[in-house]
Amino acid sequence: MSETAREIEELAAASYEYGFSTDLDTDIAPPGLTEDTVRLISGKKNEPEWLLDWRLSAFEAWQSMKEPDWAKLEIAPIDYQGLSYWAAPKQKPVLESMDDVDPEIRDMFDKLGIPLHEQKMFSNVAIDAIVDSVSVTTTFKATLAEAGVIFCSFSEAVRDHPELVREHLGSVVPVRDNFFAALNSAVFSDGSFCYIPAGVRCPMELSTYFRINSQNTGQFERTLIVAEDDSHVSYLEGCTAPQRDENQLHAAVVELVAKDRAEIKYSTVQNWYPGDENGVGGIYxxxxxxxxxxxxAKISWTQVETGSAITWKYPSVILQGDRAVGEFYSVALSSKRQQADTGTKMIHIGADTTSSIISKGISAGRGQNTYRGLVKVLRSAENARNYTQCDSLLLGSDCGAHTIPYIEVKNPSAQVEHEASTSTVGEDQLYYCRQRGMTEEDAMSMIVNGFCREVFDELPMEFAVEAQRLLSVSLEGSVG
Amino acid sequence: MTTVAPTSPIEYPTRHDERWRYAPHDLLGRLSFGPPSASADKIPGPIGAQIPALDGPLIVIVNGVVDERWSNLTAIPDGLRLSTLADASADPAVPVVAHFNPDVDGAADVFMALNTTFGVDGAFVDVAEGQKLDAPIHIVDVAIPDETSNTSCTGVVIHLGADSSATIVETRLGGSEAFGGSNTRTTITLDDHSTLEHIVLQDMPSTQVHLGRVEVTQHAGSALRARSFNLGAIYGRLAYDVHLAGAGAHTDLSGLYYGAGEQTLDQQITVIHTAKDCTSRQSYRGVLDDESAGVFNGGIDVRPGADGTDAEQHNDNLLLSNRAEANTQPRLEILADDVACKHGATVGQLDANAMYYLRTRGIPAADARRLLVNAFADQAVDDIGIDAVRTWVRDRLGTPDA
Structure with missing residues (x-):
């Protein structure tokens, strides 16, 4: 494929469209992580005693844990003591309306193409914008309140609904779950909380935009969504970050609880700074x-991962109740020197539980893309059913695509299928398209979008558009 | 055979080692190793009946040392050198060591080191350039645990010269019910355009452990057809590391593991493509009854520059009991772009409709079940090229009754 080398060079050269940083006055804690740091964060946020204790137990657990090394990732050592664990924009804590939002922040969102002042035109979408660690603005609260839906920042939830937070926090991801979850539990700054009462169908799509802004500041969001019996919610999360030379650490935890017959649909478009073609910078x-x-109940994860230097992420579903359903749809793109080790875990506990996994990995430049997944059928999961399909597309000869699924079945009535393929965009496919009068760039874009189609179809409309845009931006200049 | 002391302190694998994730580590810890003890008069009579009768040269290894009385090395055709590994190692004209493969994928483990340290004998097969051998060569390894070291170590070195062809059957058995096991390491080098059919029959007693390792280096245009039947042992492990080092090499690996009781049957397969235009096929089937566990960890590694690779891998498992389990991990690691790689894995139980159909035709449940299980397993048995081996496997599989 003679064009490939040039395509890849151009792909690598495509600049990060969202690479800018806004000068915000931030209140930053000195670098380092000790018990005092945890107390400081908790104190800054006026947290109740039980939450401080919970953070401290997580911190204690974290100290005895080791960074996981099983992923197919090459990571420069992270100096956890060199980071600052607290940063808050200095501004009025409570805002009455959009107009009160810091103009610099508003401007930043404008550059991202998600202008806050136009968000009302966004059909029925409430946005809880987070800059660094503190929730800046929350909208559409009235509509949600009418339906009885609680959608607020995590700090507000701790203040206003402590009983709900206390009941569910750590119930899905315990503090000792893994190194990064323990770290998050100890120092999480803020995040979103969402509660859908029984029988309620959330009247609008909920979305949060996370954004990392300050240098050397890890961001540790915590998201908790509780859907009571017979409720329904669709939650969207999108991320972009400004260009920086230093790697930034991000360790988030998202917990979803779907009670009987409830449905949670969680969609993510992640486009953090991936670092440059030499692997300098980028988000971890x-x-x-x-x-x-x-x-x-049903839980569905959809993710489009195009950013970050390192992605280590396995959205999972514990299928605890009978007939529970888990879904995972993913597109992961690794170009430049990006490394992604991502996949899912489906743990079948209840009878007649079903799960499906559709994963599409695209590797370009010198990117390394790994699908790592676990499908576990426990003895109790009578008639469990899983279908997994993992496809990888290689664009260039310096990248890599890896598929590492684990399938563990302890019940004979289970039916588990796994299929995977790895291939490249064929010369013949491109030739065919060009013969029909398409430019090479259009042809490549069409083939790649076609490859991802099954996943894009699962995204809510606005995100589907953004995802396609992201993909074409990433592939821009890679052909033609 | 050159003995090499382990270079690092002995560290047993743990559950955190991907390749040993599902192994019974308590049993592995009870294996003991040492220099082979004299094996004279030890071989028990009934073992003879277990050995498939093939027409061709036979070499029998007991506790890691060749037993000439059981072996048949009289009718060696021209162009074949078949001897004990000890003899071959002692002959300066035979570069035995040259056939030991470099550790291409970092898969070396403590049991390989122990094998190299304590193994002194085994079989050496060298087929001259251009020779086409008709009769299968049969290598039988028998382990009879004793108190000082309960695990035997055997080496098998196979070299096929350019344009030659051969069929080799390796049968692994145990000679007593005492706890212990065998640790075998087979090293195969296939020169340009040679063709090998290699069959492993593992049928150790259900009180013993078998750790079998087959390392293959294939040069340009060579072809390997490997068949394995992992049937016996409380823990039966067959590891294959196939390195496709020459352009246009082809490897076709398939196997059947059939577990009952409390057996764990483990297949660890890695095919590494480093040369252009090679093809590889992996097809493994597991039938798991009672409380048995099946493990399949199969990898396709395509290294940079291995363009034109065409690789496929399939693993299908049939669970026959509520307490049986299947663990499968079909890995793809691809670092070249001009490739076509596929893998698929399934786990399921007997088709209820097929059972119902057979029963409506008046076939008793137990027979219907056996019919269906045999039909599933037969895909792995059907294409065995040697009648006597095929019959042996069918007889062996006929025994586990419904």
């Missing part, structure tokens, strides 16, 4: 996402 993204699905 270590995320623990997990949901617990009770009887007849």
């Amino acid at each position: 993204n270590f995320v623990t996402k997990r949901g617990r699905a009770h009887t007849d």
Whole structure:
């Protein structure tokens, strides 16, 4: 493929469209992580005693844990003591309306193409914008309140709904779950909380935009979504970050609880700074996402991962109740020197539980893309069913695509299928398209978008558009 | 055979080692190793009946040392050198060591080191350039645990010269019910355009452990057809590391593991493509009854520059009991772009509709079940090229009754 080398060079040269940084006055804690840091964070946020204790137990657990090394990732050592664990924009804590939002922050969102002042035109979408660690603005609260839906920042939830937070926090991802989850539990700054009462169908798509802004500041969001019996919610999360030369650490935890017959749909478009073609800069993204699905409940994860220098992320579903359903749809793109080790875990506990996994990995430049997944059928999971499909596309000869699934079945009535393929965009496919009068760039874009189609179809409309845009931006200049 | 002391302190694998994730570590810890003890008069009579009768040269290794009385090395055709590994190692004209493969994928483990340290004998097969051998060569390894070291170590070195062809059967058995096991290491080098059919029959007693390792280096245009039947032992492990080092080499690996009781049957397969235009096929089937566990960890590694690779891998498992389990991990690690790689894995139980159909035709449940299980397993048995081996496997599989 003679064009490939040039395509890849151009792909690598495509600049990060969202690479800018806004000068915000931030209140930053000195670098380092000790018990005092944990107390400081908790104190800054006026947290109750039980939450401080919970953080401290996580911190204690974290100290005895080791960074996981099983992923197919080459990571320069992270100096956890060299980071600052607290940063808050200095501004009025409570805002009455959009107009009160810091103009610099508003401007930043404008550059991202998600202008806050136009968000009302966004059909029915409430945005809880987070800059660094503190929730800046929350909208559409009235509409949600009418339906009884609680959607607020994590800090507000701790203040206003402590009983709900206390009941569910750590119930899906315990503090000792893994190194990064423990770290997050100890120092999480803020995040989103969402509660859908029984029988309620959330009247709008919920979305949060996370954004890392300050240098040397890890961001540790915590998201908790609780959907009571017979409720329904669709949650969107999108991320972009400004260009920086230093690696930034991000360790988030997302917990979903879907009670009987409830449904949670969680969609992510992640486009943090991936670093340059030499692997300088870029976000380290270590995320623990997990949901617990009770009887007849459904949890669906959809992710489009195009950013970050390092992605370590396995959105999972514990299919606890009978007939629970878990889904995972993923597109992961690694170009430049990006490394992604991502996949899912489906733990079948209840009878007649079903899960499906569709994963599409695209490797270009010198990117390394790994699908790592676990499908576990426990003895109790009578008639469990899983279908997994993992496809990888290689664009260039210096990249890598890896598929590492684990399938563990302890019940004979289970039916588990796994299929995977790895291939490249064929010369013949491109030739065919060009013969039909398409430019090489259009042809490549069409083939890649076609490859991802099954996943894009699962995204809510606005995100599907953004995802396609992201993909074409990433592939821009890679052909033609 | 050159003995090499382990270079680092002995560290047993743990559950955190990917390749040993599902192994019974308590049993592995009870294996003991040492220099082979004299094996004279030890071989028990009934073992003879277990050995498939093939027409061709036979070499029998007991506790890691060749037993000439059981072996048949009289009718060696021209162009074949078949001897004990000890003899071959002692002959300066035979570069035995040259056939030991470099550790291409870092898969070396403590049991390999122990094998190299304590193994002194085994079989050496060298087929001259251009020779086409008709009769299968049969290598039988028998382990009879004793108190000082309960695990035997055997080496098998196979070299096929350019344009030659051969069929080799390796049968692994145990000669007593005492706890212990065998640790075998087979090293195969296939020169340009040679063709080998290699069959492993593992049928150790259900009180013993078998650790079998086959390392293959294939040069340009060579072809390997490897068949393995992992049937016996409380823990039966067959590891294959196949390195496709020459352009246009082809490897076709398939196997059947059939577990009952409390057996764990483990297949660790890695095919490494480093040369252009090679093809590889992996097809493994597991039938798991009672409380048995099956493990399949199969990898396709395509290294940079291995363009034109065409690789496929399949693993299908049939669970026959509520307490049986299947663990499968089909890995793809691809670092070249002009490739076509596929893998698939399934786990399921007997088709209820097929059972129902057979029963409506008046076939008793137990027979119907056996019919269906045999039909599933037969895909791995059907293409065995040697009648006597095929019959042996069918007889062996006929025994586990419904």
